[in-house]
Amino acid sequence: MSRAGRGVSELRPAGLGVRDVVRVGAVGLRTRPMRAFLSALGIAIGIAAMIAVVGISSSSRAELDGQLDALGTNLLTVAPGTRLTGEQAQLPLTAEEMVGRIAPVRAESAVGTVDGASVYRSNKIPAIETNGIIAYAARTNLLDTIGATLRSGKWIDAATGRYPATVLGAGAAERLGITRAGPEVQVLIGNTWFTVLGILEPAALAPELDAAALMGWPAAASSLAFDGHATTIYTRSDDAQVEAVRSVLGATANPEAPNEVEVSRPSDALAAKQAAGQAFTGLLLGLGAVALLVGGVGVANIMVISVLERRAEIGLRRSLGATRGQIRTQFLTESLLLSALGGIGGALLGSAVTAAYASYQNWLTVIPPWALAGGVAATLVIGGLAGLYPAIRAARLSPTEALATP
Template structure:
């Protein structure tokens, strides 16, 4: 007798979850535990916000510094006395300024001369010991054009005022003396002589020595303060393509008899060094931000592990209703990624806002590189994927019977 068998039953395949369904299922765990989800996302957000703000503020500062250098020029060179063989301070010859002006590629030159023993006071009633560290310089009329300085209040010296007791204050000098503006009624005591303050300079990035100085006319310095006529700093503007060539001959030209006693510098190099120091500090802060991000990732991993332990009954129920291990893995991995993405987007927004607020306060243009925004969100997704991988695998491997029997 030959047995007969009925028709072969087709094997049922589990339904495949669409991406929208995966996101919806993954968000369930976050909605049921909002406080825990918020705190975990906050850890990620703090790390990302720190990194975005550090890069954004550094980029804004660097952009502002680059604009300053471009506006002021990188072709400014200064000549000043060095030291003698015995270690004493050297002195530039009286003809140093005119000799420097004869160098072919030099487009413009100017000079200042330190007036020794000239003390500065707001009035005769100020104690003699309170000099505020203010220096007095005789200045050529073309000094602002050469060094890129601007007058914030009043006016610069002219051919007439340079012969009389008229002075221009540096920005820091005006603050120390308590002067907010220049005018005929504003006077300062320089070397025992009252000088009328005709102008106050804005900060001079390429000539910071002017910020803490009182500048008087060359003729007035000689007649009123006993100035000896020796320049202590000669400023030169050269053709961009010839700056290094001019730099090589400035010392020998300014003091042919003792070129080794002349110091030649390029002020824009100091600004570039400042920028390099700022970049090193930025790298340090980025490291701290990365540590904060790592701590946030650990928080996400901890949240997901606890979530798996607390939801064993849910996992068992889903498995008993036909959910595959892969679908359970997708659920918990999606939950981790959503949690990290929320923290990343929040961190990018917070970091950008902090950058904008600081840049506006400093008067800078806000610059937040696109790569840091994309990289911030990408880093959170990587952190979320790594943090949620182990809990997701653990959940998928949990037997349905054991999960359902869990209290």
Template sequence: MSTDALGPGRLDAQRPAARLRPARLRPGDVVKVGAVGLRTRPLRAFLSALGIAIGIAAMVGVVGISSSSRADLDATLASLGTNLLKVSPGQTLTGEKAKLPLEAESMVARIAPVRSVSAVGLVEDAKVYRNRKIDQAETGGIAAYAARPGLREATGAKLASGTWLNDATGTYPAAVLGASAAERLGIGRATPNTQVLIGGREFTVIGILAPAPLAPELDKAALIGWPVAKSALGFDGHPTTVYTRSDDSAVEDVRAVLGATANPEQPNEVDVSRPSDALAARQATNKALTGMLLGLGAVSLLVGGVGVANTMVISVLERRSEIGLRRSLGATRGQIRTQFLAESLLLSALGGAGGALLGALVTGGYAVSQGWPAVIPAWAVAGGMAATLLIGAVAGLYPAVRASRLSPTEALATP
């Protein structure tokens, strides 16, 4: 029989059918396909995302509240002088009182971790009286000191009244009294008409300090400018105490070199104070809080991962018919895996973003209610989101692989 007798239709039927290539999914298509399960089951998606959000909110909230509390604690401990060191003259080999060099303050300022330096210098034989009618024997234990303008910043001293010395007033007969000195002199507040007698000369009281817990020697002092102390009272310019503030992490290192830096020729004649015990307590507190944060964050993320895995497993079981239909229409196993992984990642991303926002709001509200600075570390938000996506991918991997292994006939046969 000739091929003409078969007709063109018969000939086409005997040719092998051309194989169709499955369409490739673009990134936008992956997102749309992955969002199918979220759109068709919004309540379940919301509850699953809520579970993740609560876990992330707990982590961000704990980190944020702890960081805010730590910032408040750091500020409190800093006010206690954890990074304040004092340099003062010791004794010579013969037992006499030593002197710090004239350049001690500037040399200490060259130490890299030192952030602020200031000094006071005792003005010898400059007695302080309320007026000339006071018996010279009744000094009240008040001493006169030349002071640098940056003394308040270095010591943390605060004004109770009036103003502080500056470059201008430091050249004139102006004085700032310590809290105890003002009380003993019977001066309640600083006024332009209030004067005291220092070294036989009248000085106008322009300010009164509040009690200075970090530098109690200032409470019984009458502080005057460095220039006027030299010109009017014969001050020799040698500092009596040098105050330094440095980075918390470098306090011990700074202390180790302070003596040799302040007096290179005679470092054994220099006394350096020890850093406050509050610094050690601060470091121990930071380590304890860090360990607690890591533990709570890990537990929160684990709970979120379990929730994602549970949701995705149930989703695969309920959508077997959908999987079979897609396979019958030409979807490959890889596309099925991609669909369910995308759904898992979208679910995790929604929960993570909502949790991060909720945790930030909780942190801000609680910090404001406690009077703390609101601190939300960027690493906590970014790390929480990254960890959520990673756990979402891991949790969705098994359901995605399981879904891709279903054959079309098996999946469609499932009621």
């Protein structure tokens, strides 16, 4: 190579490796740590909000899925509807027996409302204060059919079902101020004192029983003049035949007036709750995205100010041979590093919030990996866009103009 060629080669600026780019880009962060922290905090809050929303929603849905798996989605209920005249319909006395004859039905049980039987803890309470507790006659296999459990005491069996003994729903026990069952604990149902035999846990698939006082079918008939008509029939069917059973339940329970029968699947309420949770998640994700955008605007603002404050540095570097591309890369890298710090911090903060809330609710902590990866990736995109204009502006400064600025 000629001497002139070697001279031209020696005047070419040296390229920057990845390590050099990161080190040079971090200069602004090291020299202004408080400003960098506050800027990264804006990004972190947006990412933490998004990850916490996704994590809490995923944990909640996992809990609902667990409930559905444990309780099953094959529970169907049959209840009387309304007649064409608007009056309340009534299921025939043979409805339970007929429903039990449907081949895919594995189990069936029922409750019947005992009309005019108010429930009180004391006979000193005015009759007008009904406290919203409903008296039901219940079959002995009700708990197994609906998947409910006892909190205290025991359930009604063939023996106790003939005597004035009751099992209270979780809400009914709370309203009556009863915390545990026992032979010494009694409540007044109608004009008869009933011994509290047990207390139920909240029934996820039969929430109407939470505010109920349940008694045996024979006891309700002998003590409270119960007419024997079921008001809700619960059925468990083969999973593959649920829809087929659902289509014939109305006509089977009341062949003479199938249009006066309402058939539903209680697990649909949990599915609706999931759908509502997903819609709420979308709303909160939108708010998190706004917070992230605000953080990105903050990064852009900080980078523009940084360019203005460091014009002398830019001019000196250009005078020493730095190219426009290297200056542009320096400030773009600084913006990306600032956003990455905010993204990683936000991911950790959002994960911690999700874990704390799920632990408080006794849920399994579920944070989708895509949420963490997407959150950090979003910060890098925001950081790159926020730092692009300041980087281009810094690269366009000529050495003389930059050094001449006081």
